[in-house]
Amino acid sequence: MSDAPTVKLAIEESEDQINARKYLTPECLSVALLASSNLLGKTPLNEAVDELSRQTAAVNRGDMTRAEDMLVAQAHTLDALFTHLASRALSAKHMGGLESYMRLALKAQNQARATLQTLGELKAPKQIAFVKQANIGNQVQVNNGIQEKPARTRKTKKVQNELLEVEHVERLDTRAKGAAGGAGPAVATLGTKHRTAKLRG
Known part of the structure; x- marks a missing residue:
């Protein structure tokens, strides 16, 4: 075909x-x-x-030469407009006229500022930095890099309660006889006749 x-x-x-x-x-x-x-x-x-x-x-x-020239001219025009409106506000005979003209004057002033700010950004553009994301919260972390397995936590040896035993193989025997210590020579074990006939359980 x-x-x-x-x-x-x-x-x-x-x-x-x-x-x-x-x-x-x-x-x-x-x-x-x-x-x-x-x-x-x-x-x-x-x-x-x-x-x-x-x-x-x-x-x-x-x-951007033409655009920069235009922004400079517009900033001057807005500044002149601000001056004119502010002058009209100060010469107003009533509070309503003063507030209206002053509000317009401040708007023109703000536009002149924004125009100059735009001109500055054209002359010196902002540097944009790209960074890896790392969101850290309460025990939460996001890494967009190489994935690694979490390290195993070591098992902590449970601490034994050694108050009732001297060593792990020796248990406290309340019925065992103890020798008198050297620190208290006046204290000795009881004689046979002072002991109770019945041992407490």
């Missing part, structure tokens, strides 16, 4: 599909917004799209 020839079908895009893909790029969407805000003036839209494409390509290459 012979192999069937492989047929490759070329998928051709229509003009509408090409335009849709082009118009939905981030560069085109940004230019459309700038044009509707009359910020481009008489600049041709195609030229604006090409400029944004060049800036995007530079970022993809790792050149």
Whole structure:
């Protein structure tokens, strides 16, 4: 049985599909917004799209100069906005106006701080350290390394109660006669006539 020839079908895009893909790029969407805000003036839209494409390509290459410049400019703008709103708050004649303007001023100040923080992270990215997991709890430890068998614990010899015996083979006999010790010469064993007739059991 012979192999069937492989047929490759070329998928051709229509003009509408090409335009849709082009118009939905981030560069085109940004230019459309700038044009509707009359910020481009008489600049041709195609030229604006090409400029944004060049800036995007530079970022993809790792050149963050344009992004850093933008963050610095935005931080200055937010700082100016904070100054303006704080001035309006201090000149307000009513407490409600003072609180409203001051709240907006502090929001602008916080955004300026966050913008500068982002700029600092671009200039000096944080180092990420990857470490092995070790969760230690109450007698629980998780090691993701080489698995080792736990060491066998030594069996501790049970301590005998030696209060009632001198050696393990000698038991205390309450009926046995004991010799008088040298430490107390006045104490001696009882004579026969002083002993009780009946031995206690």
